[in-house]
Amino acid sequence: MMTDVTDAIHALLEAQEKAWQAGNAEAFSRTAAPDIVFTNVVGLFSVGRDPFEAQHRHIFATFYRGSSMRQTVERITCVRPDVVIVNTRTQVTGFGALPPAIVAHGDTLVTRLEQVLVQRDDGWRVGAFHNVVVHPDAAAATPPPVEGRLS
Numbered sequence: 001m002m003t004d005v006t007d008a009i010h011a012l013l014e015a016q017e018k019a020w021q022a023g024n025a026e027a028f029s030r031t032a033a034p035d036i037v038f039t040n041v042v043g044l045f046s047v048g049r050d051p052f053e054a055q056h057r058h059i060f061a062t063f064y065r066g067s068s069m070r071q072t073v074e075r076i077t078c079v080r081p082d083v084v085i086v087n088t089r090t091q092v093t094g095f096g097a098l099p100p101a102i103v104a105h106g107d108t109l110v111t112r113l114e115q116v117l118v119q120r121d122d123g124w125r126v127g128a129f130h131n132v133v134v135h136p137d138a139a140a141a142t143p144p145p146v147e148g149r150l151s
Helices: 002-022 025-029 049-061
Strands: 032-039 045-047 068-080 083-093 108-120 123-133
Touching (some): 002 068, 002 083, 002 123, 025 049, 032 049, 045 049, 068 108
Parallel strands (some): 032 123
Antiparallel strands (some): 032 045, 068 083, 083 108, 108 123
16 A cells, blocks of 8 residues: 555546646646645745745735746655645756746755645645755755655
């Protein structure tokens, strides 16, 4: 069963990456639970799939237009059989002028994304999405990520 869960989690992350590459906020938000709790990289907070999708529609139309995002799993923590915490390191490239609060590593924006995934009748969905920018100075003191496995 754990392999099935890990495969489902990786499929959800791949769906997010594919939607991001396409700049498709609707597809990106399909991974979200209807009552998703969302904190973005500058600390904006919302509850619900509609504001989650609206924020992604905005960023895909502005500074992230045409960008690519890749997630590397650092850790998967099983809280219960139907709840997991997924920590990823994201790398965004091909972005435009970023807001002042977001500091990139040259041409790559690095963040740490924590998603709480909940298994529902329609599959695994993101119940909470919390993203923070990794400041370049802090990154210099951080070891490279090692993919965590569900155990």
